[in-house]
Amino acid sequence: MSIAAISSGEALSPVFEELFHEHFQFVYCTAYAVTGSRQDAEDVAQTIFLRLIRREVSPALKHRPKAYLYRAAVNESLNIIRSRKREKLTGDMDILETFAAPETDKPDHELQRAVVEALAQLHPVAAELLVLRYEHNYSDAEIAKMLGKSRGMIAVTLYRARARLKKLLRSTLGDKL
Numbered sequence: 001m002s003i004a005a006i007s008s009g010e011a012l013s014p015v016f017e018e019l020f021h022e023h024f025q026f027v028y029c030t031a032y033a034v035t036g037s038r039q040d041a042e043d044v045a046q047t048i049f050l051r052l053i054r055r056e057v058s059p060a061l062k063h064r065p066k067a068y069l070y071r072a073a074v075n076e077s078l079n080i081i082r083s084r085k086r087e088k089l090t091g092d093m094d095i096l097e098t099f100a101a102p103e104t105d106k107p108d109h110e111l112q113r114a115v116v117e118a119l120a121q122l123h124p125v126a127a128e129l130l131v132l133r134y135e136h137n138y139s140d141a142e143i144a145k146m147l148g149k150s151r152g153m154i155a156v157t158l159y160r161a162r163a164r165l166k167k168l169l170r171s172t173l174g175d176k177l
Contacts, residue, residue, distance in 0.1 A: 019065060020049055026066065027073045033135035034077035034127065036116045044076045067146045074128045081120040111173070118168035126161035133158055 024045060031044035048069065052061075061068045119127045132138045132146070140158065144151040 016052060019052070019061075023065060023069050024049070027069050029136070030070055030073040030131060031077045033131045034074055034116070034119060035080055036112050040077070040080050044073055044080065047076055048072045064146070064148065067148070070132070070146070071124075071128060074131060075124055078120055078124055078127060081116060114169055114172045115165075118165050118172065121168055122161060122164060126157060126164065129154060129158050130161050130165065 027048055028041050028045045032038060032041035035041055035044070058068070119130065122130070129143060132143050133140070138146070140151050140154045143149075144154045147154070
C-alpha cells in the first residue's frame with residue numbers, strides 16, 4: 001500500500017510519512033495475526049493511519065511509536081472481530097456456499113477461526129501479549145521493553161493468557177485439540 005492510496009491530495013507531514021513507512025507492515029501483520037483475514041488487516045491498518053492523519057500526534061506515539069501502533073492494531077482488530085459477531089447474515093445463502101473452502105481445508109480453518117474467536121474473548125492486553133510473543137516472536141524482555149512494563153509482569157500475564165486461551169479453545173473445540 002502506498003501513502004498516495006490514503007492521502008486525499010494534501011501534503012503529508014514528513015513525520016507521518018516516516019511513521020507510515022516504518023510501521024505499516026508491522027501494523028498489518030499484527031492485525032492479520034488477530035483477525036486471520038487479509039481484508040480485515042488492511043482495513044485495520046488503513047483505519048489507524050487515517051486516524052493519525054486527522055489528528056495531532058500524541059505524546060505516547062512520539063515516545064513509543066511501535067507500542068502505540070501495536071496496541072491500536074490489536075484493539076481495532078478485536079473491535080472488528082466483535083462487530084462480526086453482532087452482524088447477521090442476510091441475502092442468498094447459496095452464494096455463500098459457492099465460496100466455501102474445500103473439505104481438506106476445514107480442520108485448519110476451524111482451528112484458526114476458534115483461535116481468533118478465543119482471542120476476541122480475552123482482555124485486550126492479554127491478546128496483545130500473546131500476539132507479540134507467538135506471532136511476532138518477541139521475548140518476554142523485548143515485550144517488556146517495548147511496552148514499558150516489567151519482565152515479570154509480562155511473564156505472569158502471558159502465563160495467565162495462555163491458560164485462559166487453552167480453556168476457551170477446549171470449550172470450543174473439545175476433543176478436536
